[in-house]
Amino acid sequence: MNRLIRATLAGLIAAALVLELAGCGGDDRTGSPMSATPDPSRLAKQFADLVQRPDIDQATARYEAMSGQIRDALSRVYPDLRWRQTSQLTGAACGFGYPGLETDGEQRGLANWMAPGSIPDGRWDEAVQVVRTVALKYGFDKVVTTVSRPEDHEVVFSDLYDAELNFGSAVNTTLLVRTGCHLTAEAKKRGHPAFSPSGS
Template identity: 45%
Template sequence: MKRTYCLIAAVCMTLVVSACGPDVPPETTVSQKTEQFNELMKRPDLDQAVARYEDLYSKVRDQVTAIVPTLKWQQANPSTAASCGNDSTAVNANLRKDDAEVKGLANWMAKGNLPDAQWEQVVSAVGRIAQDYGFGGGEVVVNRPSNHEVVFRDVFNAELNFGTAVNTTLLLRTGCHLTAEAKTRGIPAPVPTY
């Protein structure tokens, strides 16, 4: 009887410890890596995508300034890069240098708020330009007096965020794209041996 209680206690402790342990992601298989890589091969490489988004960025700033000439744009933060999210984690698994990345373009800011009376006109103009670059209709995130924000997304999961409150801001984060080097190579990078 005492032995049964000890056995039950040991099993319970094992279950408790395993339930509280860290979440370990499943192993990445070669086929997952190849499948995700091949899917990203259908997209422009990161440099091509960034160049296109920079062009979009410039047109949006010019159009907003044409409607509200008092706004003067300046870069607020430099660009950033990061590994891709969950949809493409296998591509970079076990690599020393990422084959695929998401890039945050430099943020732009203009001091001051867009007048509420002009918000609809300005956001419509931004939406038309975004649509020319493959972005869908904007999703309203905030819509209150003197505080507006809308996000546009494209088929590659890039996000163009435009808003106004104390200041007017323009942000863009790309979706996941292969680096130019990886796209030129055309196949997943071999896992380094240590």
Template identity: 40%
Template sequence: MLDPRSALQQRPSIEQIIAQYDQMQDRLRDLLDRLVGPLRWAVSAPETRVDCTEFAGSDAESRVLQSWRAAQPIADRDWPSAVSIVRSITAEYGFGEPEIIVNRTGDHEVTGNDGYGAVYTFGTAKATILTLTTGCHLPSALKS
């Protein structure tokens, strides 16, 4: 098993992973808008830095990326297609199978995790949301 510093060195930098996840979210919003929308996405919360408890005492960072919200809900009949889009795109970025958190008429939510400890949440009720929190990563200046 790798020591924490070695494990962090093998991960992408926080800057690299944020760029990858931003690209993933861009693709998700675009496809969801085109295939199960229209969804007019807007930033609902800015990016914030959060504690990196998994690697306490290291210089690793974790972020809650910009959260996105569309005022329009996804119709129940379109939810399976929306989850299929999310499953397909997120898998390309290393995320596992979406886990159902809520699945009832007019209220749906799934989450997914990747091998670096990132987690996304995608859901719809009165509105549609997409959020993502990164796992722990070193800043590029601290990568060897």
């Protein structure tokens, strides 16, 4: 599939998630798995785990810096790449895995980047190594090949916070980053969940 189409679809899915949370009962705590009353001990543990992570603004800044360094490194090796931003940053609540933390936690899709044209098959492994060298400095030490066909390649790097870095090349070359779940700065400063399962 064309990387630009994939990037566009990813942006549309993220936007749909935001609209779903904002307009279809995101604040209603009854009647859906997202709003089911969470187990108090699980809520406390998840919040305590998230407190150990950077807040969402810190994480976003770090990943944006990584993305910029990767684009610069690739452009030095492949001078024909001309990167342009194809979407804006999007955000949503952390999802079904974090019931009760919908107002405390957030995950974001960073702006997508695309360069018209592809990296030749014979140089794809070299390109992955360029990305890996930068990504490792930011803790992205896991990599999975998701597409490997002639003139169509994609790998996904991830870190211990479940962030994902997608790098692909087909008709276009793309770079996408999605964060894992992080507390807002306000929630982290508060030090406890805004929602109390006991209702207190």
